Amino acid sequence: MRRNLPIFGVLTVLLVAIAVANPYFLEPQGFLAFVKRAAPLAILAAGQYFVIVSGEFDLSVGSLVTAEVVIAARLVDGDPGATWPVIALLLAFGALVGAVNGLVTTLLRVPSFIVTLGMLLILSGAVSLWTDGSPRGALSEQFRQFGRGSLGPVPWSALVLGAVVAFVVWLMRADFGRTLVATGDNQTAAALSGVRIHRVKTIAFVLSGLSAAICAILLGGFAGVSAQVGQGLEFQAITAVVLGGVVLGGGRGSVVAAIAGAFTLQALFTLLNLHGISGALEFTVQGLILIVAVALGTLQIPWHPRRRTTPALAS
Template sequence: MSAATTGQPTAGQRLAGFGRMLVSPRGAVFLLLIVLLVAIALLNPSFAEPSQFIRFVQRVAPVAIVAIGQYFVIVGGEFDLSMGSVVTAQVVIAGNLIGQDEAKSLPVLAFMLVFGAFIGLINGLIVTLLKVPSFIATLGMMLALLGATLYWTGGAATGNPADGFREIGRGGIRGLPVIEILPWSVVVLAVVLLVAIWFARRPFGRTIIALGDNPTTARYSGTRNWWVKTSTFIISSLSATVAGVLLVGYAGVHPSVGRGYEFTAITAVVLGGVVLGGGRGWVVAAAAGAFALEALFTLLNFAGVPSTYRDAVQGAIIIIAVAYAATTVRARRKGRALEAPTIPPTPSPEPAPQTSPAPAEEQDAAASARPAPIPSTQRADNETKGGS
């Protein structure tokens, strides 16, 4: 772990470390994503063209942004089921309040952000101060917000925001050499992802993970639990707002836009190896989970599978992915032991065979787990409990 060991890893060690990462639950989603993308490219070679690929990224952007927001809530140990309704509400707000008046775009955008933060604040306060389980609190918010939105519109598609506003989700920077057009959605996604990575590395982001892992220790180490937890709900609602802004342009104004996004987002996050119950996971993997999910749908589309089977395949895939993460590598028990060598590819005590990453992994996990028992008896208990 010291500078000396990480300073000069040979190419082979680096490769072994990379292989380990791909096979570990933490990196499996990237492997899945690569496999899916290659499969799509084989079925439909034009998909690999940059212009087509950037369209794919544009399509995934809203889901990925919602997944990034959901990541913070889940890693903090809670659920946010109200995200889909927030997306719907924001889409309808944009459609009705902006109208054809371009000058209103900015004030309404500010209002939407405030509204999103407000919804998140209410969710968070209900969870933290009233001690209502987040599943129930956000379920109530989901019903209430969707009901209120539908009541406002009468259940029909109403409103059509100005074209300038819709450009955010629909248009982009044109006339670029390789990709022809760089959609604004992709730019927004990149910015959101970078901010999320930066935020997750900040002390506050680490506090969220600590809180999700063990609220009691987090409290004893001086965390204001209620505020940290509330802020995760604010983040998730804000990300739903951003996704809503993109969807106004991309999908149009309709009360059914955003329906089911909460479960898609949770699926994506879990696919990214984030443990439900909190404390473990990586925000980039969560975003990659969204990409993998959408790539899967694209693949099924190209392969000519009837759209009605999409759900069945999605269900099977998430079960398999989570079962893989939970059983193969025993992620919960040895999570720490496993992750430690993954971040800097330190050489393991026994020289690991580099050709086959899977046995190397087991050996490595066994080796680093051996000194663990004495300090981590309590911890092992927590991990099995938290993950089940």
């Protein structure tokens, strides 16, 4: 728990700085608007956490988000009756992509970096071919309510985020969470203890794919239909997880801290915008955060000949 305190401290400082620059942020509506903007990234970071803590990477989530939004717009095409069947299809498609990533990584022993990079290119190419650069169709108002609507004063995205946080916290406290961390910490020892490594890692990828589907549903409502809606989200999710103190290579880190990392990243971007600093610098900021966070995390972990401290690219 003490290891997670720095990220919450940084988040608090950034929230105070936002409140000083924009007093409206202190009002419930202002703060809930911030939560609405941060919710998709926080959910995506939760999914990315499962993969990273198991010792792998998932670079496909950004392109998966884009594909999901484009597919939803094409299939719904403004028809309210198609909303729930399409949402179910999006969740199934996200799980399927995650399962493919996990099975190729574990059964064929292809490094997850390569597998998910290849999936990123496949999905990006498919979206480009299908839309010709201009997505067709439209999302129904019922579909868009999840991203931009609210239940009373509370945005639906905040409620969805709350449900996701409750689920992932429960999951990490269950047996699966312990075996997942054990797999990332020392795969050989976990296997000798009876852990089914292939199954655990594949489930982690499936959870990542599901988180991308939920993220797409929220972003579709909030940002609308675009062929670039998920661009760069994979790097934001990884940055958020690392910022939350999760160690690349697996075995260390809290899912709550990873979600706090997403809120911290969103708060930083909000503060930069309030001070008129160009959004083009966001990638530069992410790169600096990623390098510094990984460097600090490496320094804090005592080296051991049987403990990996560098990112695992293969199972």
